[in-house]
Amino acid sequence: MTGRRDIAEMLYPLLQSLIAAELPVLAAHGVSMWGYAVLGALDDGSVRTQAALAEAIGADKTRIISTLDRLQATGLITREPDPRDRRARILTITDEGREVRGSVRAEIQANEERLLARLPEADRHGFLRALQTLYRLPREEIIERTPLDRRPTQRSNATHNR
Secondary structure, eight states: OOOOOOOOHHHHHHHHHHHHHHHHHHHHTTTHHHHHHHHHHTTTTOBBBBBHHHHHHTTTTTSHHHHHHHHHHHHSSEEEETTTTEEEEEEEEEEHHHHHHHHHHHHHHHHHHHHHHHHHHHHHHHHHHHHHHHHHHHHHHHHOGGGGSSSSSOOOOOHHHH
């Protein structure tokens, strides 16, 4: 496919615009982008501790603490000492946190549906299926390079001097 842009080259400006559209929704519900990511991870049941949460959402475990503090102070999550390891905290989304996450998600996805409506229905479903498939790939698989990919990118002198 010659002439097409790189995937990241196309997705990055789109992602920036989508985030800009989400910020007012998040602000109206009193959560940050990181807060929304935390609520999503906890609601999906994918994490148990602060360290696991940070890894799951790609956040620095020392910098996520203030986000957790705000979410706990507003009653959206709870943090309880882990009975097996008093240094660790078990994180749980509250009913209010689940409600906030659901409201935010509904508003965000309503805007996404408006954008997706610009695509023919078959393309819309295919795009979302493809995106979900790529989203599920482990990060290591995305950045992994094959032995052929590790070749120097410079041309050899013989090729270069022709």
